[in-house]
Amino acid sequence: MKVAVVGATGMVGEVMLKVLAERNFPITELLLVASERSVGKKLKYKNEEYTVIGLADAVAAKPEIAIFSAGGGTSLEWAPKFAEVGTTVIDNSSAWRMDPTKKLVVPEINANELTKADKIIANPNCSTIQMVMALAPLHKKYKMKRVVVSTYQSVSGTGVKAVQQLENEIAGIDGEMAYPYPIGRNALPHCDVFEDNGYTKEEMKLAREPQKIFNDKTFSVTATAVRIPTAGGHSESVNVEFEHDFDLSDVRKLLHETSGVVVQDNTDTNTYPMPIYAHDKDDVFVGRIRRDETQPNTLNMWIVADNLRKGAATNAVQIGEYLIENNLV
Secondary structure: OEEEEEOOOOHHHHHHHHHHHHOOOOOOEEEEEOOHHHOOOEEEEOOEEEEOEOHHHHHHOOOOEEEEOOOHHHHHHHHHHHHHOOOEEEEOOOOOOOOOOOEEOOHHHHHHHOOOOOOEEEOOOHHHHHHHHHHHHHHHHHOEEEEEEEEEEOHHHOOHHHHHHHHHHHHOOOOOOOOOOOOOOOOEOOOOOEOOOOOEHHHHHHHHHHHHHHOOOOOEEEEEEEEOOOOOOEEEEEEEEEOOOOOHHHHHHHHHOOOOEEEOOEHHHOEOOOHHHHOOOOOEEEEEEEEOOOOOOEEEEEEEEOOOHHHHHHHHHHHHHHHHHOOOO
16 A cells, blocks of 8 residues: 655644554555655654655655645645546545535545545544534434534644744744734634635634535534634534434433544533543543523533544544545555
8 A cells, every 4th residue: 555645744744644653554655745845854654764755756656545734725736636646635625625526524424425436535624523523423313403613723723833833922932923913821713714704714614514524404503713822632612403302311322432432521520621631632522511501402512622633634544544444445
């Protein structure tokens, strides 16, 4: 299995390599790929040193799988070139997510839709992935009508420049700004760029992507996305109105039985999900599960996950595993 990691020198690329190694992904030849300015750099994978190559050389090598985390522009230009030579691309950017000809996949929910013909597969937004992981079993049983989500997102979701900004501010150093304002001791209701409707791109991803993943437009999602000064891990306050009523113990049982979801929900012992617990883990953590007492059939939950792992790298690697296990590559 010849595998290319495109964007290998970036923040998600580094985590991608870590996850591939941890899960013993069946690689016989590994291609580490990045932009021209990184070509020739040395990176380690499983204690072996690799030299970073450029995109054209990677296409010429015809890998079976290429996992992309190199930004939307790179994906739009290069994913079709890989697909043309027979490579299956798993893309982590937003470039292909809402393309009606491409699948948007969270393996635990809809990997069974994949076929050999799917040469470009989209990885959903990090905030979307953790939300739909928790919502999937509940939607199946109680049928969602409306979801209201507010996110509390770490600076790692923006990238290395934002992590550096936070570290500089903590250390009292004047440095380059990734955000229009300080992020330390602050909260920015501004994730990604603003669209004409007053929502940010991040908020619209949360609104649109779940409908595509569930292949269901009978429910709606409205979102407010906020950046907070945590180094890693996204948190979400989620309010879900269902068609049918539920029992809280059944909700907890359903979530507990869902692969990839961990219930942390005991107020007697102050047990609830936090980014500090989710760090470096692949699970999605759910807690503060309670009934919304202001209207019928409505539930409140708090959902936390490591945005660089299940929110990005791990989900992409799991898609690759599914493709191999089901002889789709």
